[in-house]
Amino acid sequence: MQKASSDGLLAVIAAGKGGNRLVAVNEAAERAGLRRDMLLTDAMAIAPDLRTASQDAPGEAAHLRRMALWCRRYTPWVAPDGADGLRLDITGAAQLFGGEAALLRDLRGRFERAGFACRAAIASTPAAAWGMARHDGAALSIIPDGQERQRLSPLPVRALCIEEDKATGLDRLGLKTIGQLLGVPRGQLRARFGAALCTRLNQVLGIEREAQTSLAYEPVYGERLEFAEPVGTLDGVRMAAGLLIETLARRLAADGKAARGFTLILYGTQGESKDVGLTLARPSHQAGHIVRLFRERLTALEGRFAKDIAFDAATLIASSVESLRPAQSRLPGEGVPAKDGRDLIAFVDRLNARLGESAVRQFSFRESHLPERAATAVPILRKAVPAPPPAAAARPLLLLPRAEEITAIAELPDYPPRAFTWRRVHHKVVKAEGPERIAPEWWRGQDQAEPARDYYAVEDEKGRRFWLYREGDYAADDHPGWYIHGFLP
């Protein structure tokens, strides 16, 4: 595919052997006699008024990937092919578009509207389609089942996608077309050119299978919707999402299943696609609930929709589909009666939809000496480790994510501080408890070993309580550091 342009002579250049070479040329330049892989100096000699642009390989690759994602509107099995092609597995998808020919026309039409010239081919093997698309004269071609030999024979040997030197080797021996190649006994081919060439021939004819990669996976529960006219407003997208959700939810319910993840893919008219994903706390097939969650999610993403984007199709895919069964891990407070339990899940789902999946959290505990590691908060959809029995010593109600340095005066060797200054405020210590020694976690490696901490719970003259610690000893170090780590009620 090249972006078609009709202003003068234009070529894309990139560094190559011997200097800058032409990577792509437009029609006018081609007519003037310029070809790919020509040296720039030669090209300028032929056409002095040639305009050039540097190749942006990463940008092109990214754009190709976006187009591949957009092609998911036809089938989920898409992958970029080389630097300028796309490979789609449309098995079973053709009838949704009114037949293979109609699908090709639709595809080509959309690409041309987006400003790309494209050649496409449909065949029963990917290798055959590749060969037809790149080396056949016609821009659109379809090879009916069983006619591979016939249609591929006139194509040059390069259409087999083999290495350049092998192709020139075959050429020199007089084997210029695939038809001629197929006439040679396989044993001789293998002996002279290696097994790879035979494998390739088999793949083209469908005798051997070729490994396929894909950017997306095949969903079992998915619904498509094509819009009569491109939709550019958030309300329109909401309505489309609502229609898709109702259909999909009905299908899930009819099969006795529910899903935890839903992805809405919107396809733009210019070859872009947008994914809107949702994860639920519990599998669901309630259309009303899912519609409300998508509404929240779309509202949260409103700012990220570009102003002049319009969509003309959408698909909704359900993931993590499971048969309905009782939940295993419990959300906090889920022990309430059934109706309220549903309310709680709906509440958590709404928060997650609007604020992201890791905004709502619950406490989880770890076996660790270090207070900052002993208790954390994990997203509520993940399993949480329950609390251990409470420690005998005082624990703060609030913990600072980063302990802050303070200056403190304390009596040797390990008496609680008499006074300390924190954030420029001086506190006189009136009551204190401690030290509680927390040893370093020696099992985490030598270089990570920190000095031991002595924790003190102190109360100042106003009755406010703080959780302080001293890092290291006065014995070992003249100036051990003092820190504040938390607050007690």
Added chain:
Amino acid sequence: MLSVPHKHKMVAALRQRLCLDQPPGGTAVSRPLIASTPDLELFAGGLHEVVGDTGADHAAALAFALIAARQGQRMEGALFFAALASQSQENGELYGHGLAQLGLAAEQVILLSVPTEKALLWAAEEAASCPALGAAVIALGAREKLYGFTASRRLKLRQEKSGVPLFIVRRMAGEPTAATARWRIASAPSQGVSVPGASAPLLGAPRFRLCLERYAGQPPQEWEIDYDAAHRLRVAAPLSDRPLDARRSRGRRAA
């Protein structure tokens, strides 16, 4: 122009409506407060605001809000706690191991950390509408741009329908809002336990100076309360009446 008898009828009907007007759900407005302890039944419903006396009393305010929430928590419902992500280093974050001292179970707590005040108030409204929650505590930031009378009224309306007690911890007391009650709290020196040989007395039960500033048009009431090991709020010192101003009383008699 309405005729006079018609106007009388309208006024009478209005009067009747106003007299019969009672707040739905929530606690009865007319019950008098017991003077010696704060009425703990208050916490079972309503929209409460908790403010620290000074900026340094924010930890006490948060602790009190959690104590009150636990007091008012309904059945087995979860306790919902929401705070601004940007305040986490300034004020600290709730620590899992520290909940036990307030009688809270870590498995009962749902945490939320949001980036903006707008998201926080939205989450508060959602929490106020979810009857499955036991109680909700919302910690606002240092600068309140969106919370005010209107926002509090919306929260109160939702809270009344669902019955979930709501506690808003504020950094500063602003103009009056639609809250059921406003509490002001400060840390106070606790009753320490002297241990011979220790350089300083041990910490006693946490003590607070608590003031119920606004409630149903009643005058403010103050207590010094302890939070004891049995997770109860108890009055530490009896409320002392402020002596009448001597000059004023003299002036009255003279007049």
